[in-house]
Every structure is written in C-alpha cells, then in structure tokens.
Amino acid sequence: MIVSKNEIANLLTQLAETYRVIAPVKKDGMLQYAAIKNGEQACLDDANTKKPGKEILFPQSEELFNYTISAEGIRMQDNVDKEATVVFGMRPCDVKSLVLLDNVFQNDQYTDVYYLTRRANTIIVGLGCAQPAATCFCSSVGCGPFAKEGSDIFLTDLGEAYVIEGISDKGKELLAKLSLAEAGAEQKAAAAKLQAEVTADGSINIEGLAEKLGGMFEHPFWESLHEKCIGCGACTYLCPTCHCFDIADEAKDCDGCRVRNWDACMFPLFTLHGSGHNPRTGGKARWRQRLMHKFNYFVDRYNATACVGCGRCIKNCPVNLDIRQALADVRALD
C-alpha cells in the first residue's frame, strides 16, 4: 500500500479518533514521543528521538498501584494501562528493543502486567531509515535500517510517499480498515531496493564477541576502560534496551503509591547491600557490568544481544566514551 506524504497527517488524525496515537514530535528543539490528536504534529523526517522508544511501554516513572488505608482496611487500586494505542513512526532499532524487552518482562514464572498489557494493546508502525546517522550501527547487531522485526506495520520512505506493508496479523487487520491505495510495482521495487541497500554497520563486528567476553571477567582491560566515565545515567537511561528499575513508595495525592523509576547499573547505590557491602565497588566493575550485560549475560540468558545499535549512548555520553570503541578494543585483544 502507499500513502503520499501530504496525506499522512490526515491518516494520523483519523487514527487518533479511535486510538491513542503516539508519534515523534518536535518539542523544545528535541524529537520526542508524544500522544497526538492532530496528525500535523508528527515529525517523521528527522532522525531518531532523543529518548528511546522503550519509554512508551516502560515509562521512566510509573505508578504501579496506589492504596488507601482506612478503618475498613486497605484498598488497592491497580493502574494497568489498557488503552488501545498506535505508535507511529518508530525506528527499527527502537522496535527491535521492544522485542528484546519482551524477553525481560515475561519469564517462565512471572509476567509484568504493566508492560505486557501495554504491549498487547499497542500496534507498532515501524519507519525505515533511508539516512542512518553516523553513530548508527544497527546492521552490526542483528537489526538494520529496514529491519521489520517487531513492527506490525512497516513504512518505507520514498521521498514523496511511504510504501506501507502489513507485517503482523494485528498490523494487517488495521490496514484493512484504512482503505489505502495499493502501491504500484515501481514503488514496491523502489522500496525493496532501499530496504536491500541501506545499511549502518559502524564498522562493528560482534561475531564471537559473547564467547570472548565470557572469558574476560578478570581481564586487565577493564582497569582502563572506565577511567574517563563520570558515572552518570545518560548512557543507560537513553538506551532503548536498558531495563533496570527501582521500586519505591511515595505518598502524594494518595495514602501511598508504589512507583517504579528507571535505575541503572552505572550508579554505585544500585547494588549496595543492606549490610553496607557492595559487590560492585567502582567504575571498573560498573562498566564491565554494562558491557557484559549487553553482549554476554543477555546473550547467555535470552540468546540475543542487548544492543540495537541506535547510537544514543554514543551521542549523549558527556565524556565521549564510545561503546563502538570499547567493542573494537575487546576485539583487538588477544
């Protein structure tokens, strides 16, 4: 199917009548995901959003449930968000990150109802990247500028129009309701050509990396890697695959609410034991955890690399500690 660019705003406005539509918008000079009512607000031409797509299903701060305490006892109110949602124009790396997070938020014993409910009620419209940024290396980590994994519907930008493909049943069903024009053979061919040709490898090669890292826990390499890191949360909070969180109780506008907030292994308090003992004492152990988790532990546990090559950590690190360089350095070790 095909939609010309000047019709896309209308399409979104129409979708917004039935769904909560979340799309990238320009706000405060940054591209950010936001719920929109009017399709004109969407900005599909810029590169990727500042904050990663995970925030839609796994917000930075989220009230899980609240409770009131009274003479009759305790009443708990669960805040599961069930609203039918369309996320429009998510880049393939962020879409892939959701596929990875699915592994985390549901295991053989437990289901994170907050994430999973949103996930089940969300249709993802992926948007291919005709012009990957210099910091992108998705093609090297099992994703790619036109990777469709995880998208329910997929858009390919032909300049004047988007070629639209239904990928999952959920996506095809939605498309069936929209009465869009069929794409011509030429347009389909142009889309296929783009999809086949555009890559973003960032000169990274992670073949054999997980195994290599597996034997490297005690390697002197970690001594220097972290040295310039100032230990902030930029690389993890802005990473689409980082899923660590904290749970706390707050009493605001209610007797109490249980909230969860993003947290990260780059902070010393993350692992501090009740006894005062801290198994990860310094930057060395923390950077090792970050790299190991993404490229070894996650692979071990879920058989996938927990990096989608979006480049956010590279762009946002205040000291330019570049994960691509770290990976290349590991590769160069014998």
Add this chain to the structure above:
Amino acid sequence: MNTTEKIREVAKQLLADQKVDLVVGFAQGTLPLRSTPYFARTPEQAENLIWSATCENNLANFVRKRTDKVAVIAKGCDVRAIVALIKEGQINRENLTIIGVPCEGMVDRKQICQAIGCQDILEVTDQGAELSLKGKNFEKTLAKADVMFGSCKTCQYNTPVIFDELIGEALPAKEANYDDIAAFEALSAAERNAFIAKEMEKCIRCYACRQACPMCYCSECFVDCGAPAWIGKGAQSVDDNALFQTVRVLHLAGRCVDCGACERACPMGIKLSLLNRKMVKDVKGLFGAEAGVNLNDPPALNVHQFEDKEDFML
C-alpha cells in the same frame, strides 16, 4: 610548535623523567567536534594528547582525591576548580603538576547542531577563528565566537590562575559580564517560573550535571539518600527536578567556579548555568567572593564578617 605539540612535549618529558605517574589531558574523540579525556601513563601514550576547541570537559574531576603523582592539562576553568578543590582539601597540591593552557573558549556542539539544523556532521576543519563543517548534503562555515559555550563567552579567567608551566601566551583579562543573568532577573516572577518549569520538564534525572561538576563530590548526595528521602526519585515531577537543581545550586554557593560543566554534560540541553550563574553573581555582589580565583581567599562559606549582608535571612 602548536599547542598540541607543546603539550605532548611537556607530557612526554614529565613521564620520561618519572616526575609524574600520569598525565590527564584530552585525546581525539570518536565523533566530529569531540575530544575525550585521556590518561597517558607512558611517553608513547603522551603522543595521543591533543588540544583543540572541543576540549570541553572539566578535568579537575579526574584529579580529586588521588594518591599518585599526576599532571593535568588544564584550561582556565579547570584550574579555577583545581584551586577551589585544593582549598577544600580534595587535592594535594604537592602531587599535582598543572600544565596550564590559556583558552579562547570551547565550542558548543548543541549550538552548532541548531545552527545547521542538526544534520549529521561528517568532517570539521578548524580554521582558527572559524570552523568549517561538512556533511552529506551541506557545507557550512561558522565563527567559533558565535557557537562558543555561554560560560566561555563570559569567562574572565581564560588564562589559568595558577600553573607550574604555561603553554602558550597568557590572554588579556576580560570584564565581568552578567548580561544573561540581568536579562533573566528582568523577567517577571511568573515568566521566570515558567521558564524554569519548561527547562525542568526535560530532566531525566541522569545526574550527568552533578557527576560532571568538579565541585560536586559528596559521598552521598541528598537526592540519593533513602532515609530520609528528601526528594522524589522519579523524573516525572517538575517540582522535584527543580528542587534537585535548587539544592544543587545552593550547595555550590561560593563554590561554583562557573565552568559550565554541568550544562555541557546535560544530555537534555537544559540551561543549567542560568541558575548557577545567578548564584555566582549574587555571591560576588553580596560578599565580594569568587570561587577558585586565587589560593589565598578563604572559601566564601568559611568566613563570617559583621558587615555581611543578611537581609535575605528570615
């Protein structure tokens, strides 16, 4: 010899003579317009040191509480922080060799990004007063002075106030300039509140600002304290985010060296130095004190004089 070559020369000599164990400076970064803090421990590694208009980090951060003998390649604001830290007992002057570099100002990637519509920059050439930038579909030349960090535009201490060796010529001193703060003060309370709320809404509580600040070194920051929990830990509350910044700025009263490291580090582009500089201006106006400008003045918070203004106290 240009500055980079001189830095390498000095660093190599210090390491070869084993006068220091380590030279902290900058190396070429992995992105255009980026250099990166670098730790040279051998004369060979010293060959990687560079100097450019993108040496934006405050290296004082890396020389706090060290027991080894260290040399640091330090620009004006780095040295102000070092001076303040020496006075706070965080740096042992004996163990630190300061290789001062007079600094004409560092360029701000965020302003450059705005100036070119945030297109991907692939190549940068430094032409002295100008930067020429190249990307896939564009070429542009920008005057460095136009895209300098705010803190560099108003910097009065471009030449390090103390050093063991100075690389290059000292730069002429500049007049104090608080026009940005005066403009902010001229706004109505409602306008100021709205501005701060808008900025604080962007905060993701990554604490890069705190971590990048050479003067923020408390072993437990009040935001992290669990008992009592002084402040909500989530980023969704604009009030909590503003409270974090307010307390951060207050804890830096008379200590902030106005280097702008917090604002540079912030991934969300929040205008943090407005708050800091308001405090810097007030401390200067009310108490005549300025942090890190010489080794002799006692830290502002350590002195009380009867003539101190106290009409702000309740």
Add this chain to the structure above:
Amino acid sequence: MRNPYLPLPMKLVKNFTETSDKLIHTFTLEYLNEQDAESFQYEPGQFAELMVYGKGEAPFGIASSPTEKGILKFSVAKVGVVSNALHMLEEGTIVGVRGPLGNSYPLEQLKGKSLTIIGGGFAFTTLRSTIQYILDPANRGDYGDLTVIYGARNPGLLLYKDELAAWDARSDINLITTIDREVEGWNGRVGFIPTVTKEVAPKTDYAIICGPPVMIKFTMPVLVECGFTPDRIIMSLENRMKCGIGMCGRCNVGSKYVCKDGPVFTKAQLDQLPNEY
C-alpha cells in the same frame, strides 16, 4: 494475568524483640483468610518482599517453616527505611507480603542424606525454617543425621533462643552454638565459626552455609578440608534486590538473577559465576 507486584495483606500478630541489642525483631504474620494460606505455598530457603504501607518493601528470608501452618515469620535487622518502619509497627497492623520468591534449599534432593547446617549472625532465618521443617515428625524420618553449628558475637545476639533450647534437648539433632568471646554463664563453645567448624569436623553428605561474607570466606576452605565437594556445599546469596522476579536487573551475578535463579546456589554453581556477590 496475575500481577506479581501486588502484595498480599497480612496481619502482624507479634512484633518480638529477638536480640539483646534490640536490633533484630521477629515478626509473626497471620493470613487474613483461608485462601491466602492456600495460595502462599513456600519451601525453606525462599524469601518474600515485606511491605509497610506508605514506606515501601524489602526482601527478607522466610524464617518460618511450611510445617508451621497459618503464619509466616521474618526476623529483620534494623538497617534502613523499611526495616525501621517494621520495627515500630504495633501488633495488629496490616502489612503486605509479596512472594514466595526465589528458589529453595533442595530438600527433595537431600532426602536420605545427612546434613550440616552452619549459620552466623542473623543470617539464620531460612536455616531456622529448614531445621524446623526437617525436625517436623512428618519429615524427620526422611533425613539422616543433622548437625547445626550456629554462632553469634555474644549470647544475646543468638536468634530463636527458646527453639535453640528445645533443639538442644533433642537427641535427633546435634546443635553446637558458639560465641566469639568468653562470657560468664555461657556453656556453649567459644570461637569463630571457621575454627569451631574445624573442631567439629562434620562428616555429613551435604552442608548448608549462611552468614556474613567474611564468615563464608573463611569457613569455605574448612568445609573443603572436611571433604565436602563443591556440589555438596549449598549457600544462599543476599544481593540487593527490588523486584524479586528477575526483571529489574539489580541482583545479577553474571547471567543469573539471584532473586529468581537463586538465592540458593551450590558452591559448584557459584564457582562458574563471576565473583560479584
């Protein structure tokens, strides 16, 4: 979908000051109704998140044994927000419990085997659960000889004093208690756990050991000397935890999450993992 984050309300029926320094209290909780007791099926070694409404939750080992029907017990050291709040609770207050979480001691696998249980300080909670379980008339026959070595800095800091006395009086458990330094009126042994373990030289099929990191560090070689192979030394880890269900990423040791894959591991398993606990 069952929401694993929602706590089960339970009633605090007893807030008992366990140690002479008053820093450890034992809390006995009762289910509010029958179904809750039915649904909360646990085994010795598991833990739960204990919640004080308005304050938060924290993980604690379950100190009661499944053979003690209708109640749960936790012994909690006063260290921070939740533990302090717990200590101050009045009997009758409703608290929240989320669990049971984690794996348990392999009591099925231990059937027919003799066992040494070594505990130090207040890390005796899930060991109490295990001992109570084995000593239950319905289970005692399933297990061989049981030796328990339990130490604390001084007599006042030993947990469960009434039970220790009762166990001491039985012939089907060999209980050895020890304190760090001699005090008047103490009839048990004096000495650190590793030394006492060496003296006792247990010769059982398996050993379970819980305690502070230093104690573990020095007792481990003694156990190896006594002939325990790494797959027969069982330990319980205490990494910092939040979710308890393998999602929040906080408690990992290598690719294992202590909350879900543990907290119980054999030394053989831990030898395969990075030393980050």
